[in-house]
Amino acid sequence: THSGMSYVVMGIYSTEENAHRAVAQGVKRYAIPEADFRIFRYGEKWLVSLGEHAKRAEAQEAARRYRTEYGASEVWVYSKQ
Numbered sequence: 001t002h003s004g005m006s007y008v009v010m011g012i013y014s015t016e017e018n019a020h021r022a023v024a025q026g027v028k029r030y031a032i033p034e035a036d037f038r039i040f041r042y043g044e045k046w047l048v049s050l051g052e053h054a055k056r057a058e059a060q061e062a063a064r065r066y067r068t069e070y071g072a073s074e075v076w077v078y079s080k081q
Contacts, residue, residue: 001040001047006059006079008050008066012042019046030070050075 001007010026013019016039023037032050040047050066053059059077066072 001042001078001080002052003080005052005054006056006077007040007047007052008059008063009076009078010037010048010050010072010074013046013048014044016046019048022048026072030066030072032066032070032072047078 011019011022013022019039023034023039026032026037026048027034036050038049038052040049050072051059051062053062056077056079059079063075063077066075
């Protein structure tokens with residue numbers, strides 16, 4: 001993750017394998033295109049993102065779209081300081 005960026009987060013996982021499994025489940029469960037997902041190192045864990053934005057408001061709007069268009073109710077926004 002990069003300072004000053006905001007991320008639409010699907011989840012944070014303890015292993016890279018679990019992060020990849022979460023992507024596969026997101027593709028299957030919500031029909032979100034696999035290309036929308038990115039996996040980032042997050043300290044000792046792995047963050048699964050559906051987008052990174054320079055402005056928090058843009059990330060919040062993208063998260064809202066994933067919730068309403070795909071039904072991915074668990075997405076949230078993380079802003080790295």
